[in-house]
Amino acid sequence: MTIALTAHDAKKELMVQFCIAYCGILSRHTLCATATTGKLVADATGLNIQRFLSGPQGGDQQIAAHISCDEIDLLLFFRDSLQEETPTPKDKNLLRLCDNYNIPVATNIATAEVLIHGLERGDLDWREIVKL
DSSP, X not given: OEEEXXXXXXXXXXXXXXXXXXXXXXXXXXXXXXXXXXXXXXXXXXXXXXXXXXXXXXXXXXXHHHHHTTOOSEEEEEOOTTSTTOSOHHHHHHHHHHHHTTOXXXXXXXXXXXXXXXXXXXXXXXXXXXXX
């Protein structure tokens, strides 16, 4: 599976800690991320991560494009709900695309843990369920 990682600035350290904790599971999948998030996670974990542009330079839109092309299977997007303008238009677009393309998305650590445990158990083969 291809897992995309992105996080608002206030949540980047939380994303790093999450990826350290679940490095073993994440290492068995293809990872991509926005530039800063990807660098922080890769430096802390040694995981191989395809890095896009930083979020403000269009990295979120690159992830959105890959979702639209059916190239992302899971999105971990740790959002800072306390930031002034949440959700931003680009955040709304990313979440809308996940809804449209049936991409599981976690916007907080609790949901991310549920998804990562489901992924480990093999419960996240939702594309087969959708076909039924």
